[in-house]
Amino acid sequence: MATFEFDGGRTIELRIPAKPEYITLCRLALTGLGQLREIGDDTMADLKLALTEAVSNSVRHAYGPDGDGSVGVRYELHPDRLGIEVVDDGAGFDPNDPSERDAMSGDDLTEGGLGIAIIKSIADEFDLHSQPGVRGSTLRFVKRLA
Numbered sequence: 001m002a003t004f005e006f007d008g009g010r011t012i013e014l015r016i017p018a019k020p021e022y023i024t025l026c027r028l029a030l031t032g033l034g035q036l037r038e039i040g041d042d043t044m045a046d047l048k049l050a051l052t053e054a055v056s057n058s059v060r061h062a063y064g065p066d067g068d069g070s071v072g073v074r075y076e077l078h079p080d081r082l083g084i085e086v087v088d089d090g091a092g093f094d095p096n097d098p099s100e101r102d103a104m105s106g107d108d109l110t111e112g113g114l115g116i117a118i119i120k121s122i123a124d125e126f127d128l129h130s131q132p133g134v135r136g137s138t139l140r141f142v143k144r145l146a
Contacts, residue, residue, distance in 0.1 A: 009078035010036065018059045018069040018088065026055050026073050030084075033077050039145060047082065047143055050122040053115035054086040054139050062090020062137065081124075085140040092134040 014029050016022035027048050034044050055071055063069035069090050076083035095116070120126050123141035130137035 012075040014073045046122045050119045058088040062088040081144045083142040089136045092130045
């Protein structure tokens with residue numbers, strides 16, 4: 001894990017194996033950021049849920065049942081916002097295809113379910129880049145902090 005200063009903020013980068021048991025590490029890193037800047041309990045709970053959904057989607061769908069790959073998480077803490085980016089090098093998908101979205105709604109991991117819809121409802125900004133047949137997906141969301 002590395003910390004970088006930029007634009008009045010901090011960036012933390014974490015890479016985990018694409019296995020469910022490592023999702024907790026992503027949540028712990030987020031909790032640590034809460035020590036650098038006051039983030040309300042409700043906002044932190046929302047951010048943990050959104051992060052868990054984003055990382056779970058990569059763990060569950062990017063690499064198939066083997067989970068032979070990794071997931072990168074980048075946290076960007078600024079005075080007025082927190083941005084989180086989740087990146088994998090697994091199989092891409094079409095986020096506009098309803099059958100692809102339905103496939104992302106499994107419930108075999110802790111927070112599983114309507115992952116993308118949950119993240120969109122929590123985030124102030126949301127961006128998802130993925131394509132079928134192209135390796136890798138990037139999901140980014142930003143939450144403005146009071």
